[in-house]
Amino acid sequence: MASVLEIQNLQVSYRSREGILSSALAGVSFDLMPGEIIGVLGESGSGKSTLAVSLVRLLPRNGEIIRGAVHFEGQDLLRATPDELQQIRGRCISLIFQEPSLALHPTLRAGEQVRQVLAAHSAPGKSALNERTRQVFAQLFPEDADRISRSYPHQLSGGQRQRVLIAQAIACGPSVVIADEPTASLDSATQMELLAVFRTLRERMGLAMIFITHNPALLSGFADRVLVLYGGQVVECGPAATVLASPRHPYTKALFQSIPAIFEERGSGRKTKLPVILGDSARSSLPRGGCPFEPRCTERMSVCREREPSLVNLSASHEVSCFKYES
Amino acid sequence: MRFRVSSMKVEASAGSQNMPPLLKVENLVKCYARRSLVGRGEELLALNGVSFTVFPGTTLAVVGESGSGKSTLASCLACLESPTAGNIWFEGKDIVKVEERVRRQLRPQIQLIFQDPASSLNPRWSVLEILLEPLILRRKFTREEMKQCASSLLERVGLSPDFVERPPTELSGGQRQRLAIARALALQPKLLILDEALSALDCSVQAQIANLLRELQSSLGMTYLFITHDLAMAVYLADEIAVMSRGRIVELGSAEQILDQPQHETTRQLLRALPRMTRALPAPEQ
Numbered sequence: 050m051a052s053v054l055e056i057q058n059l060q061v062s063y064r065s066r067e068g069i070l071s072s073a074l075a076g077v078s079f080d081l082m083p084g085e086i087i088g089v090l091g092e093s094g095s096g097k098s099t100l101a102v103s104l105v106r107l108l109p110r111n112g113e114i115i116r117g118a119v120h121f122e123g124q125d126l127l128r129a130t131p132d133e134l135q136q137i138r139g140r141c142i143s144l145i146f147q148e149p150s151l152a153l154h155p156t157l158r159a160g161e162q163v164r165q166v167l168a169a170h171s172a173p174g175k176s177a178l179n180e181r182t183r184q185v186f187a188q189l190f191p192e193d194a195d196r197i198s199r200s201y202p203h204q205l206s207g208g209q210r211q212r213v214l215i216a217q218a219i220a221c222g223p224s225v226v227i228a229d230e231p232t233a234s235l236d237s238a239t240q241m242e243l244l245a246v247f248r249t250l251r252e253r254m255g256l257a258m259i260f261i262t263h264n265p266a267l268l269s270g271f272a273d274r275v276l277v278l279y280g281g282q283v284v285e286c287g288p289a290a291t292v293l294a295s296p297r298h299p300y301t302k303a304l305f306q307s308i309p310a311i312f313e314e315r316g317s318g319r320k321t322k323l324p325v326i327l328g329d330s331a332r333s334s335l336p337r338g339g340c341p342f343e344p345r346c347t348e349r350m351s352v353c354r355e356r357e358p359s360l361v362n363l364s365a366s367h368e369v370s371c372f373k374y375e376s
Numbered sequence: 377m378r379f380r381v382s383s384m385k386v387e388a389s390a391g392s393q394n395m396p397p398l399l400k401v402e403n404l405v406k407c408y409a410r411r412s413l414v415g416r417g418e419e420l421l422a423l424n425g426v427s428f429t430v431f432p433g434t435t436l437a438v439v440g441e442s443g444s445g446k447s448t449l450a451s452c453l454a455c456l457e458s459p460t461a462g463n464i465w466f467e468g469k470d471i472v473k474v475e476e477r478v479r480r481q482l483r484p485q486i487q488l489i490f491q492d493p494a495s496s497l498n499p500r501w502s503v504l505e506i507l508l509e510p511l512i513l514r515r516k517f518t519r520e521e522m523k524q525c526a527s528s529l530l531e532r533v534g535l536s537p538d539f540v541e542r543p544p545t546e547l548s549g550g551q552r553q554r555l556a557i558a559r560a561l562a563l564q565p566k567l568l569i570l571d572e573a574l575s576a577l578d579c580s581v582q583a584q585i586a587n588l589l590r591e592l593q594s595s596l597g598m599t600y601l602f603i604t605h606d607l608a609m610a611v612y613l614a615d616e617i618a619v620m621s622r623g624r625i626v627e628l629g630s631a632e633q634i635l636d637q638p639q640h641e642t643t644r645q646l647l648r649a650l651p652r653m654t655r656a657l658p659a660p661e662q
């Protein structure tokens with residue numbers, strides 16, 4: 050099967066006000082299949098949002114794509130003209146931004162903001178437009194769709210705003226949705242409803258997703274594959290069930306250790322400190338030449354300082370970049 | 377239905393119940409009225425008679441469905457919205473009714489970390505300026521001390537000192553969130569309200585901040601109102617959990633009570649929907 054999105058060696062940097070470039074993505078490659086859901090995990094600052102916005106070329110002004118390619122339906126999005134991009138965004142590929150307040154227009158009602166996205170990409174009659182808007186709101190707000198659609202962003206709760214962004218993203222029936230923490234401020238019940246909405250879209254229309262989250266548990270039973278970013282690189286990628294149940298990269302393992310247990314080991318939990326990954330991954334403190342995780346790794350070996358590991362295949366579909374698994 | 381506030385009965389683990397409550401909320405009501413051009417205006421009861429008590433040095437977690445009134449409660453407590461009815465007693469003073477002059481003195485002791493940090497950080501300031509501002513307001517320190525304080529705060533929330541000169545717009549979402557946390561801590565408030573403050577952070581950084589909050593609680597006796605959708609974190613951090621639905625607290629009890637004997641349908645629903653992850657991992661070898 051042909052992939053719907055093919056990302057090759059994507060490198061992105063940000064320019065500081067002094068003009069110095071610092072790398073945020075250091076060569077990321079992966080394919081997204083039609084109808085596939087890829088969960089992206091990774092530390093704060095590891096480049097997840099940078100990846101999301103680069104794919105549709107919505108980087109902030111000081112961001113630069115250094116090299117790479119993003120193929121969508123035979124076209125390299127990184128070389129598409131602004132007009133071509135405008136046509137693709139929203140209609141074929143849509144992006145749900147991490148921070149709703151930065152993405153919503155403050156003085157337009159929620160319903161109008163979704164209507165405008167629809168109107169920009171299709172030219173149905175006014176009543177068809179209103180009907181479609183109503184449908185999308187009903188899908189995301191089973192209880193008070195009308196009120197929400199008539200509200201301005203500041204009159205909505207955090208989770209309601211987040212769902213308005215999702216409404217915009219799915220309104221035109223895109224084939225790819227890139228979602229940056231779309232459920233971060235939703236309660237568990239609403240989260241589940243939302244995942245069900247995405248699942249339905251996938252079954253009915255073959256929607257493929259890149260689903261960025263900091264909550265690994267959310268991915269189990271939802272994502273097909275999990276991709277783990279560290280310092281702008283893919284350090285582990287494999288089938289969701291495998292990576293979540295038995296992660297192999299020391300970073301992924303340590304990350305999962307930090308989640309507080311709720312039902313297991315009860316009673317003992319509360320007074321103990323949660324395990325954390327010591328140190329930080331700020332670019333300047335990264336080692337030159339060695340594995341980027343080496344300074345913080347509890348399983349480091351001498352080779353880890355000498356050169357950078359590359360992705361090795363543990364199985365046909367599970368890749369890890371760690372010397373422990375190199376033969 | 378009258379709601380029994382069980383906080384009086386539960387044995388406090390961290391704080392002392394012999395002390396008077398730090399915060400006492402009675403029958404808080406917040407009604408958003410909206411005028412519309414056609415027809416009659418609408419009213420929305422975002423808070424519909426909320427009452428609870430928080431003792432110094434303890435943590436109350438507030439969970440509940442989206443739109444149930446959690447952030448509205450936070451805004452009322454932080455004096456950003458005025459409630460339609462009800463009382464908020466902070467250290468024995470009713471902050472709804474006191475004169476403006478007294479309220480201004482109380483304000484710095486209640487800090488709110490917003491659900492959406494991007495909107496609360498001045499994009500034209502640098503990270504350092506954002507951190508220094510509350511310290512300048514406290515007027516206790518020399519410039520050198522302030523800088524030291526700022527860099528130690530950054531370190532404690534896991535932000536590299538490289539970031540000090542950047543504007544907040546050049547940080548990642550989670551880095552911005554941590555800046556907002558550091559800023560609120562700089563003021564050393566008596567009551568810190570965290571509105572989904574950890575939800576934009578990865579598990580390890582969440583753990584680091586959770587540990588920091590607990591440490592500050594035991595060393596400085598800080599009191600937290602911890603609004604979250606993450607029940608596991610609520611159980612980990614809180615002495616008591618309040619569950620909200622449609623502007624009311626429908627259940628309030630110790631973490632164990634909420635987990636083992638959820639009484640209200642909303643609580644059961646939230647528990648049922650919790651994503652589970654099987655963890656077959658040994659602790660990482662040292």
Ligand SMILES: Nc1ncnc2c1ncn2[C@@H]1O[C@H](COP(=O)(O)OP(=O)(O)OP(=O)(O)O)[C@@H](O)[C@H]1O
Nearest residue numbers: 204205206207208408422442443444445446447448
């Ligand atoms: N300024 C306002 N005008 C009118 N309605 C409002 C206003 N602010 C909030 N609301 C409504 O009040 C209700 C409670 O909102 P609130 O932000 O307190 O919810 P929340 O519990 O914080 O939800 P979430 O978990 O999604 O952040 C929501 O239904 C919201 O639409």
Ligand SMILES: Nc1ncnc2c1ncn2[C@@H]1O[C@H](COP(=O)(O)OP(=O)(O)OP(=O)(O)O)[C@@H](O)[C@H]1O
Nearest residue numbers: 063073093094095096097098099546548549550551
């Ligand atoms: N506009 C910008 N200018 C300069 N540096 C930036 C800018 N935006 C992000 N960065 C830096 O690039 C790195 C990657 O940021 P990114 O936003 O992609 O991280 P993330 O994985 O989405 O993190 P989070 O989970 O915290 O949202 C971070 O170290 C961040 O500080």
Ligand SMILES: [Mg+2]
Nearest residue numbers: 098147548549
């Ligand atoms: Mg991000």
Ligand SMILES: [Mg+2]
Nearest residue numbers: 206207447491
């Ligand atoms: Mg809220």
